[in-house]
Amino acid sequence: MKTLNIAKRIIRQIINDKRSLALILIAPVFIFTLIYLLLGNSDYKANIAESGLQPQIIEYVENQGITVDTLAVNEGKEQVKDSKIDAFLYNDGNGIRLVFRTYDAVKTGLIQKSIANAMKELSTKSSVQVEYIYGESSGNLFENIGYVMLGIIAFFIIFIIAGVSFVKERTNQTMERLMMTPVRRWQVMLGYTLGFGFFAMLQSIILLAYAIWVLHMTVSGSAVMAGIIMVLLAMSAVCIGSFFSIFSNSEFQMMQFIPIVVIPQIFFSGLISLDTLPYHLGLLSKIMPVYYACSALKNVMIIGGGLSDIWPDLLALFAFILLFSVLNILTLKKYRKI
Amino acid sequence: MQVCIDHVSKKFKKQQVLKDINMKIENNEIFGLIGPSGAGKTTLIRLVIGAIEADNGTIQIGDIQIPSLDALKIIGYMPQNEALYEDLSGYDNLMFFGSMYGMKKAELKKRLQGVLELVELWDASRKKVSTYSGGMKKRLSLAAALIAEPSLLILDEPTVGIDPLLRRKIWEQFRQLKSLGKTIIITTHVMDEAEMCDRVALINNGGIIACDGLDTLLSRTKNHLIEDLFIESEEINP
Numbered sequence A: 001m002k003t004l005n006i007a008k009r010i011i012r013q014i015i016n017d018k019r020s021l022a023l024i025l026i027a028p029v030f031i032f033t034l035i036y037l038l039l040g041n042s043d044y045k046a047n048i049a050e051s052g053l054q055p056q057i058i059e060y061v062e063n064q065g066i067t068v069d070t071l072a073v074n075e076g077k078e079q080v081k082d083s084k085i086d087a088f089l090y091n092d093g094n095g096i097r098l099v100f101r102t103y104d105a106v107k108t109g110l111i112q113k114s115i116a117n118a119m120k121e122l123s124t125k126s127s128v129q130v131e132y133i134y135g136e137s138s139g140n141l142f143e144n145i146g147y148v149m150l151g152i153i154a155f156f157i158i159f160i161i162a163g164v165s166f167v168k169e170r171t172n173q174t175m176e177r178l179m180m181t182p183v184r185r186w187q188v189m190l191g192y193t194l195g196f197g198f199f200a201m202l203q204s205i206i207l208l209a210y211a212i213w214v215l216h217m218t219v220s221g222s223a224v225m226a227g228i229i230m231v232l233l234a235m236s237a238v239c240i241g242s243f244f245s246i247f248s249n250s251e252f253q254m255m256q257f258i259p260i261v262v263i264p265q266i267f268f269s270g271l272i273s274l275d276t277l278p279y280h281l282g283l284l285s286k287i288m289p290v291y292y293a294c295s296a297l298k299n300v301m302i303i304g305g306g307l308s309d310i311w312p313d314l315l316a317l318f319a320f321i322l323l324f325s326v327l328n329i330l331t332l333k334k335y336r337k338i
Numbered sequence B: 001m002q003v004c005i006d007h008v009s010k011k012f013k014k015q016q017v018l019k020d021i022n023m024k025i026e027n028n029e030i031f032g033l034i035g036p037s038g039a040g041k042t043t044l045i046r047l048v049i050g051a052i053e054a055d056n057g058t059i060q061i062g063d064i065q066i067p068s069l070d071a072l073k074i075i076g077y078m079p080q081n082e083a084l085y086e087d088l089s090g091y092d093n094l095m096f097f098g099s100m101y102g103m104k105k106a107e108l109k110k111r112l113q114g115v116l117e118l119v120e121l122w123d124a125s126r127k128k129v130s131t132y133s134g135g136m137k138k139r140l141s142l143a144a145a146l147i148a149e150p151s152l153l154i155l156d157e158p159t160v161g162i163d164p165l166l167r168r169k170i171w172e173q174f175r176q177l178k179s180l181g182k183t184i185i186i187t188t189h190v191m192d193e194a195e196m197c198d199r200v201a202l203i204n205n206g207g208i209i210a211c212d213g214l215d216t217l218l219s220r221t222k223n224h225l226i227e228d229l230f231i232e233s234e235e236i237n238p
C-alpha cells in the first residue's frame, strides 16, 4: 500500500511538472522524427530499369523522380550486377521482382519506398519480391538502426528524469523526511521504480505506436514484445539513474554522468559492429543494459524473433534492475540504519 | 512517551558537535531545546529520531532503542527546513505523509481538514506548494508532522516565520495535545516560547549547560534573562 502511494506521488509530481512530462512524452517523438527525417529520406536520383510492368506503375515511379528504362530480363539483371543501374524491376509471371546488386541504405530504401507507394496508389494486389544479387538485407537505414534509437531514447530520458528527481529529493531533504516515517527502504525503492515505470510504459507505447503507425517502421515480430523490452530497459534506467544520483550533489552534477553512463552505451548499442573492435573492447557491452535491450529489440523487430530467442537478454535486464535496486536499498541506509 | 538520552556524543568529521549528552524527557511534557545557532540543537533532534547515528551512547523512546521503525510509527517529525514536495498541492503533501503512517484514505480525509484549518491553510490547500510563501510552507510542514496524531512530536523551530497571532494559536494547540497525553520536543530561539515549555534544556557548544523549568533557571540569574545563563556558562567553560 505504501509502495503504491509512493508510486502515485511520483506520478502526480511529474504530471504537475509540465516540463518533465513533456521531456518524457514529447521529446522522444521529436527526436525519433528527426532521426527518421535524417536517415529515412534522400535527394538521390535513382536510376532503374523494368521489364513487363504496367505503364501506370512506371509512370508513377517516374513521377517520383526515378529514371526508368526498359530492358530485357537478362540484360537488366546484368546491368544491375555491373552497377549500371540501381535496380531492376520485372514481372516473372507470378509477381513483381525487384533486384538490387547489394543492400544500400539510401538507394534501397528510396526505390523500395516509391515502388511500394506506386503499388498502394494503384491498388495493385501483387506483392514485390526483393532480391539481392550479393547478400541479403531489408529495410532502409532508419529501419535498421531505428530499434537502436528506440532503446537509447527510452534509457536516456528516464535515466535523466529519475536521477534528477532523486537528487532533488536529497537536496531539499524530502528524502530524509520520508525516511523518518515508518516506511521500509524497499517500499521506497519499489515505489519509485513503479512510479517512473508508469511513465516508462507510457513513453514506450507512444514511441512504438508513433514509429509503427506514423513512420511506418516495420516490426517483424510482436510489437508488444518490443514494448516489454523498452519498459524493462527504462526500469533499469530508473534504478541506475537513482544509483548515480547518490554521487551528485546537484542537478547539474547529475548531468555530468551523461558522458560516463549514457554516451558509451550508445556506442555499444549495435550502431557499431562489436566483433570488429580492437582489444576485446566489445566485451564492455556485457555490462551495459542498452546493449541487451537493443539486441533483443533487433531480434524482435528485424529478425522477427520471439520470447524463446530473447529470454537471455530479458534476463540480463532483470538482473540489472535487481542489482541496482538492491544497491539503492542499501544506500538508503545513509538515511536510516534500519 | 519518555525519551532517555544516555551519554550521547556525535562528531561530524573532526568537529565534535555534541559531547556526552545526558537528558531525560518525561512523558507528557513540552520540552524546549534552546541555544545559539550552531549549538547542536538540530543535530540532537536528528539523533533522537534516528536520522543520524550517535558515535557513543544510547537513546531510548519509551522502551524502544533508537533507531527503530516501531519508534517512527509514534513520532511526528518536523525538520528545520520545509522538506515538502513542491510540485504537489498542500493537500496532496499531507495525504502522502499520512499514508506513509499507514492511515486509511477515509480516516486521512477526515483528519486533513482539521489539521489544515489549524494551520490556516484550508483555502490554499489545493494550490501547489511551490506557490506558497515561506510561512505557509512552514505551516504546512507543521501540519505534516501532526497529521498522523503521533504521541511524540519532535519539532525543529516550528514557529519561525509564523506571525504572532497564528503562533499563539499553534501553541494553544500544543497545550491541547499535551492535555491529550502527547509529549512534545521543540527547539526555539524565542524567549516567550521557552517560557511556555514545561522544562527547557540550554545547549551551548555541544553540551547541556542547564536543564530545568525556565523559572527555576532564571531565578538563579541576577537579571532574569536567558542570555545570562549562557554568559555564565561561557565564564565557567570558556
Ligand SMILES: Nc1ncnc2c1ncn2[C@@H]1O[C@H](COP(=O)(O)OP(=O)(O)OP(=O)(O)O)[C@@H](O)[C@H]1O
Pocket: B012, B013, B017, B035, B036, B037, B038, B039, B040, B041, B042, B043, B044, B080
Ligand atoms: N551534516 C553535517 N555535516 C557536517 N557538519 C554538520 C552537519 N550538521 C551539522 N553540522 C555542524 O554541527 C554544528 C551544529 O549544527 P546544528 O544544525 O545542530 O545547530 P543548531 O543548534 O540546530 O543551529 P540553528 O539554531 O542555526 O539551527 C554546526 O557547527 C554545524 O556546522
Ligand SMILES: [Mg+2]
Pocket: B041, B042, B043, B080, B156
Ligand atoms: Mg537547527
